[in-house]
Amino acid sequence: MPMNVEREIAVDYLARVEGEGAMYLKLKGDEVLDLKFKIFEPPRFFEAFLRGRRFSEAPDITARICGICPIAYQTSACNAMESAGGVQLTGGLRALRRLIYCGEWVESHALHVYFLHAPDFLGYDNAIAMAADFPEQVQMGLRLKKIGNQIMSLIGGREIHPINIRVGGFYRVPTKKELETLVPDLEWALEAAVATTRWVSGLPFPEFERDYEFVALQHPDEYAIHEGRIVSNRGLDISVDEWGDHFEESHVSWSNALHSRRKGGGAYHLGPMARYSLNSEQLTPVARKAAQEAGLGSRCKNPFRSIVVRAVEIAFACEEALRLIDGYTQPDAPSIEVEPRNVVGHGASEAPRGTLYHRYALDSGGLITEAHIVPPTSQNQLSIEDDLRAYVVGRTQLTDDQLQWQLEQAIRCYDPCISCATHFLDLTVERE
């Protein structure tokens, strides 16, 4: 390829991501003239129409932001309302909230590992085509996903937009016996997740590492899923209600989702690699061993290897689910009373793709006067663009088709949920 020729690579509709996104790259020789990860998913204005709704409606309404990770939305919304009301779930209620979240991690990660990401490494357009040559793996992926969904259905009533989550707990809590019906499948799933980790760790990964600021929740007693403090590998350590003091958002013309950055800093990276790099010491034993055998080390800085971390997190979620079921005592009441009034509440949790932050202001009647929702994919946009820019360097000799596919793959490493990213954002900062 002659050095001074300008080339354009445009993907108008990214495949195997959730929602509508595109990518644009303009090169001159080895130089990147322009690069954009575009989100054109139409805005749905959740933050606007949440105004005037009751605090208790937020979990069911915000679940509809994303069909892939509704539990994340419901949990972050409940956390915000409960912290506003000055209550905290304990005992069996807390265990159930964490358990259903484990189900979402298994379901979402299995979908991504087997259906959205693995086909890239093996050169297939999709998992159904891959199934012709890798039938056992695809069957395993389908069954893993189904087991994640079973946890969600048993506790939540159904897997997409579960109906049993409310501020303060649940409408009905399962008996221990009901939960124990999940055990045989979860035991199989744990083994399958270890096998998955082994399989994906042998996929061909490009040599590519970046020095990220990883941001994730952290909890003193456990690998954080549904609550914790917000920490980073560069010294950030804040409570969730300090989010606005440390992060800011801006609106760029090529995206219907706001870009986030650290105040006074730059891009940061959310999701499995961030959680693993910050909290891997707290993984359950089988998951930790699987990670070691996969050669992950204490940090993972190659985004293409995030597929391995996801597999490890599936193993963790299965092991943790088994532990939670074993220790479960059915609570006396399905929920505790919460009546937040004239107050602002903040909540966060670890959606499969990273930290999801909610903030609500409530009036004296418990009606929402302001809502602010910051999904992980909008926070990862800058990091995705930085990755793409760095990845192109030294690879401009690739043909347009090769380069395009590899860059698409680089975006899919983030398991971007564009449906989520677009629907929010309350915004204060505009940058030049």
Add this chain to the structure above:
Amino acid sequence: MSSLKPRLAVWKFASCDGCQLTLLDAEDHLLEVAGAIEIAYFPEATRGEIDGPYDLSLVEGSITTPHDAERIMSVREMSKTVVTIGACATAGGIQALRNWENVDEFLTIVYAQPQYIETLATSTPISDHIHVDFELRGCPISKYQLLEVIDAFLHRRKPNIPRHSVCVECKLRGTNCVMVAQGIPCMGPITQAGCGAICPAYDRGCYGCYGPSQSPNVDSLAAWWRGLGVPDVDLVRALRTFNAYAPEFREASDAYER
């Protein structure tokens, strides 16, 4: 080599992705479906694309932008049969709450640079824009009903999707009426069945995910709710969620707002 199997396309408009995910959630049947149908266009699942025309198009999401209002026309042109799936596609979805408000105000609440955003003042169902062969309701849709619709299409028969209310499903399931027995406000009497009456089985009132049932008697329900001490403003809120713009719910919510 071109396959003789019917070609399926899956399209997305403004939505949460949950209804198309339902197809992938049919874990036990997915490979079977893929054996009977050629998945020709389904960007959430595949990078490959086979050009139209398509025998069956499943459409998720509502129309909220000028570009999407044009795109849905071309979907119709390319498709022998169009089936809309989910509350967004069949009723405008939760984002249709903008239809009662000033969308310019919404834009400035959410975005710093409203001029970057192209949006319509309304969110409308697909059937407001093109002829639709069948509407499958739900927020989200039921995977069993989705498989039923695909199967019906493959065998050229009418899908067996009942339009009766959630109450019938509670009776079939053996769930005691939560409104009568526990005094919990429930939308079941005016909401179409299909979910399996999950909420009452979890000691919760139905909240209307499947939209209005056939000939819903909202006035009777309103009288019941008043009897339980629920103010009309809460009935209006309950009607204005995921199926707010479905005609029966829309008209009732407007009437009780006055």
